[in-house]
Amino acid sequence: MNLSVIWYLREFLSFEWVHKFLFVKTAPLTTPPYFRDYPLLTGKECTHCLACMMICPVPGGIEVLMTREDACHLPVTQSRPPGSDTWNPVIYPGHCIRCGLCVEVCPEGVLMSGRVIEFQFIDNTAFTSTFQLEVDHTLCMRCGNCSIACPVNKEVDPALGGGAPPSSMESVMLVTGGELKILNEDKCTGCKTCETACPNMAIRVVRQVEGIHQEDEEE
Amino acid sequence: MKFDDVLCPFCGCLCDDITVTAEGGRVTGVDNTCLLGTSKFLGDNRLKNPIMRTDDGWKDVTYDEAIASTLDALLEADRPLLYGWSGTHGEAQCIGVHMAELLGAVIDNTSSVCHGPSILAIQEVGHPGCTLGQVKNRADVIIYWGCNPTEAHPRHMSRYTTYADGYFLDNAFRDRTVIVVDVRRTETAELADVFVEIKPGGDYAVLSALRAMVRGRDEMIPDSIAGVSKEQLRHIVEICKNAKFCAVFFGVGLTMTRGKYKNVRNAIELVDELSRHTKATITPMRGHFNVYGSNEVNTWMSGYPYAIDFCRGIAFYNPGETTAVDILARKECDAALIVASDPAAHLPSKCIRHLANIPVVQIDPYPNMTTAFCNLQIPVAVSGIDAEGTAYRMDGVPIRLRKVLETEYPTDTMLLGRIYEAMMEVRGR
Numbered sequence: 001m002n003l004s005v006i007w008y009l010r011e012f013l014s015f016e017w018v019h020k021f022l023f024v025k026t027a028p029l030t031t032p033p034y035f036r037d038y039p040l041l042t043g044k045e046c047t048h049c050l051a052c053m054m055i056c057p058v059p060g061g062i063e064v065l066m067t068r069e070d071a072c073h074l075p076v077t078q079s080r081p082p083g084s085d086t087w088n089p090v091i092y093p094g095h096c097i098r099c100g101l102c103v104e105v106c107p108e109g110v111l112m113s114g115r116v117i118e119f120q121f122i123d124n125t126a127f128t129s130t131f132q133l134e135v136d137h138t139l140c141m142r143c144g145n146c147s148i149a150c151p152v153n154k155e156v157d158p159a160l161g162g163g164a165p166p167s168s169m170e171s172v173m174l175v176t177g178g179e180l181k182i183l184n185e186d187k188c189t190g191c192k193t194c195e196t197a198c199p200n201m202a203i204r205v206v207r208q209v210e211g212i213h214q215e216d217e218e219e
Numbered sequence: 220m221k222f223d224d225v226l227c228p229f230c231g232c233l234c235d236d237i238t239v240t241a242e243g244g245r246v247t248g249v250d251n252t253c254l255l256g257t258s259k260f261l262g263d264n265r266l267k268n269p270i271m272r273t274d275d276g277w278k279d280v281t282y283d284e285a286i287a288s289t290l291d292a293l294l295e296a297d298r299p300l301l302y303g304w305s306g307t308h309g310e311a312q313c314i315g316v317h318m319a320e321l322l323g324a325v326i327d328n329t330s331s332v333c334h335g336p337s338i339l340a341i342q343e344v345g346h347p348g349c350t351l352g353q354v355k356n357r358a359d360v361i362i363y364w365g366c367n368p369t370e371a372h373p374r375h376m377s378r379y380t381t382y383a384d385g386y387f388l389d390n391a392f393r394d395r396t397v398i399v400v401d402v403r404r405t406e407t408a409e410l411a412d413v414f415v416e417i418k419p420g421g422d423y424a425v426l427s428a429l430r431a432m433v434r435g436r437d438e439m440i441p442d443s444i445a446g447v448s449k450e451q452l453r454h455i456v457e458i459c460k461n462a463k464f465c466a467v468f469f470g471v472g473l474t475m476t477r478g479k480y481k482n483v484r485n486a487i488e489l490v491d492e493l494s495r496h497t498k499a500t501i502t503p504m505r506g507h508f509n510v511y512g513s514n515e516v517n518t519w520m521s522g523y524p525y526a527i528d529f530c531r532g533i534a535f536y537n538p539g540e541t542t543a544v545d546i547l548a549r550k551e552c553d554a555a556l557i558v559a560s561d562p563a564a565h566l567p568s569k570c571i572r573h574l575a576n577i578p579v580v581q582i583d584p585y586p587n588m589t590t591a592f593c594n595l596q597i598p599v600a601v602s603g604i605d606a607e608g609t610a611y612r613m614d615g616v617p618i619r620l621r622k623v624l625e626t627e628y629p630t631d632t633m634l635l636g637r638i639y640e641a642m643m644e645v646r647g648r
Binding site: 140141142143144145147148149154161162163164165166174175176177178179197199200 | 223224236238248249250251252253254257261355369370373374376377378379381382383384385391392406407409410
């Protein structure tokens with residue numbers, strides 16, 4: 001026991017060891033170009049489509065906020081006059097897991113991180129999304145709140161919201177045949193107005209995202 | 220065959236945009252109806268013919284026999300009660316009042332156990348009301364107090380209030396503020412911008428506090444009233460005072476809890492108070508599709524809306540003494556005619572026990588809980604499906620019910636008319 005303590009002291013208090021500890025030469029720490037860091041803004045204009053927020057797998061990882069242009073240190077463009085408020089994604093590093101999905105899904109290229117965009121271009125991959133509407137008929141009261149509130153229905157059949165009977169079967173959903181029927185799921189824009197207008201949580205909007213390889217489709 | 224713009228004979232919303240498909244003497248499909256309306260239109264299990272209770276069970280009888288038996292029961296009685304009337308059309312209700320006068324009977328409708336207190340309050344302080352069309356086109360603040368339209372009037376919010384686009388509100392539900400006041404978090408509360416949870420029985424105090432605050436007497440209000448914070452009350456008052464048009468709807472949660480008609484009176488006076496700052500109206504959420512009509516018919520014929528006692532030969536009205544519940548609980552009534560309602564499902568058990576001991580004739584298309592003790596049930600056509608007539612919406616607008624089926628069943632008007640004629644013959648008039 002005593003011998004080993006002496007051995008340690010002799011080893012670590014030697015000039016050679018202390019010198020090496022303090023002045024050893026290692027390779028400088030640099031971030032490699034392929035490192036996928038927290039996403040940064042590229043300066044391109046955000047259209048507030050919220051695709052990034054919708055695909056983010058962690059709660060509270062990203063938010064699209066109205067931010068002052070100066071605060072983001074973004075270049076001034078015609079659509080973004082100096083001092084104006086613009087929509088911009090804001091990343092919360094404490095929550096973000098740096099998966100890069102938001103970078104990949106953004107149709108405008110607002111975000112960048114590592115070589116995500118580069119590889120997406122090389123591989124020719126993209127995301128497509130569709131919305132699926134599900135009705136629980138045991139909960140649904142057929143009150144019609146969803147079909148009246150739906151902004152797509154308002155465009156397709158403007159009189160519907162005013163209390164007129166439906167004049168078109170092109171609406172997304174209608175109370176017909178004694179139940180709430182989803183007629184045109186493909187027209188759903190995923191705004192979830194129906195979900196918030198439903199008192200019983202009988203209608204749910206599910207967003208289904210699919211990664212596609214565009215070369216395959218062309219073939 | 221398809222029928223457009225049919226009225227739904229279920230609740231007081233009286234939706235008039237229903238499309239009904241009927242084939243082979245049956246309703247086979249409905250569009251635009253809520254769950255409640257759908258079940259009424261598509262309901263089957265109707266009685267085929269009148270049934271009479273005997274010692275050995277039920278016996279099928281003809282309509283002539285049934286009418287004769289009804290006459291016996293009602294003409295022999297000293298204090299007959301004619302109860303119900305809310306689920307039939309106005310023409311049949313008229314005959315009911317004539318019949319009550321001839322018999323010296325008590326005629327009462329279901330409002331004595333739901334919105335009767337509202338009528339008492341209205342008789343005291345008036346009714347600052349409006350049609351649902353005005354609400355739809357103008358109201359930017361909607362208050363639901365003690366009612367749950369999602370369950371009881373499912374299309375109320377999509378047709379007349381929150382979600383309906385109006386003339387002055389293009390983007391209805393984003394422009395409207397919805398306040399829900401209730402003792403529990405109902406389904407409707409999920410759609411509210413502001414939900415106020417009141418302790419049961421606290422409505423009167425909260426309404427009084429709101430009135431004081433609208434008058435600018437904030438300082439006299441304690442920090443919390445019936446579980447509602449002063450802060451929240453102040454918030455509501457601000458919303459209401461800044462509204463362009465504030466529409467209040469109230470239900471049995473206000474009329475049948477502690478305070479009863481005084482609650483409603485207070486609510487009406489709050490609306491009156493708010494009208495000094497903006498436009499405000501109040502509307503009761505009536506249940507049966509024509510309970511409002513029953514009050515109207517009774518009023519124009521006898522001067523009183525419900526609980527009318529003709530035993531003196533003239534109309535006498537004293538709720539608390541002449542309503543069905545009082546007459547039955549005191550065991551005064553010795554025969555009852557039940558029309559288009561189901562008292563067994565709603566009256567207190569003491570009243571039901573007495574009803575079970577006296578001759579009861581029920582006029583209703585479907586077997587219901589009252590069938591369990593009635594002595595005779597006579598099926599009729601369903602108003603709004605195979606019978607025409609007039610019904611009053613919850614805002615007092617009369618609308619003509621449409622007929623979508625041909626039927627062999629007599630309508631309420633035909634059956635009651637025959638009974639009344641036979642009564643007049645017996646009484647020598």
